[in-house]
Amino acid sequence: MRADAQRRESALKFMTRCIRCFPNKQGYVLSSCEGRVAVEYLDPSPAVQSKKYAFKCHRTKDDGIETIYPVNAIAFHQRYNTFATGGCDGFVNIWDSANKKRLCQLHKMPTSIASLDFNQDGTMLAIASSYTFELGDMEHPPDQIYIRNVTDNETRPKNM
Numbered sequence: 497m498r499a500d501a502q503r504r505e506s507a508l509k510f511m512t513r514c515i516r517c518f519p520n521k522q523g524y525v526l527s528s529c530e531g532r533v534a535v536e537y538l539d540p541s542p543a544v545q546s547k548k549y550a551f552k553c554h555r556t557k558d559d560g561i562e563t564i565y566p567v568n569a570i571a572f573h574q575r576y577n578t579f580a581t582g583g584c585d586g587f588v589n590i591w592d593s594a595n596k597k598r599l600c601q602l603h604k605m606p607t608s609i610a611s612l613d614f615n616q617d618g619t620m621l622a623i624a625s626s627y628t629f630e631l632g633d634m635e636h637p638p639d640q641i642y643i644r645n646v647t648d649n650e651t652r653p654k655n656m
C-alpha cells in the first residue's frame with residue numbers, strides 16, 4: 497500500500513467498534529462504544545462535508561435513567577445504501593442515512609449483537625447474537641445465529 501488516500505480523526509469521541517464503507521463508495525459509517533454512529537463522506541469539498549453527521553442510538557431510558565449500549569456491528573444493504581446496526585442492547589436497527597431516519601427496529605435478541613450482514617441481493621440478514629462481555633464475566637445466553645428474511649418495507653428509503 498503506498499500512501500493513504502485520506503487520513504482523518506474519528507468523528508466519535510470514544511472507542512470505534514465498527515466501520516463500513518458505503519456500497520456506492522461515497523463514504524463510510526462508523527460506530528462506537530458510546531452508543532453513537534457517524535456518517536462521513538469521502539469527497540473533501542465543503543458542500544459534501546456539510547452533509548456528515550452523527551447520531552445517538554442503541555439507548556434505553558427507564559425511570560429517567562438512560563442506559564447507553566455499544567454499537568458493535570454495521571452492515572450495508574447493497575441495493576438501497578441503507579444500513580443496519582447491532583448493539584449490546586440486543587436490537588438491530590435499519591437506517592436510511594440520506595434521510596437521517598430509522599426505518600425499523602427488529603425484535604430483541606437474547607443478548608448482544610456481535611455481528612451482522614446482508615446477503616448480496618439484500619433479502620436476508622444474518623445476525624450473530626453473542627454476549628460481548630460488556631458487563632464482565634457472568635451467566636449469559638448461548639451464542640446463536642439468526643438468518644432473517646427482510647422486506648423492502650424494512651430496508652428501502654421511504655422516498656423511493
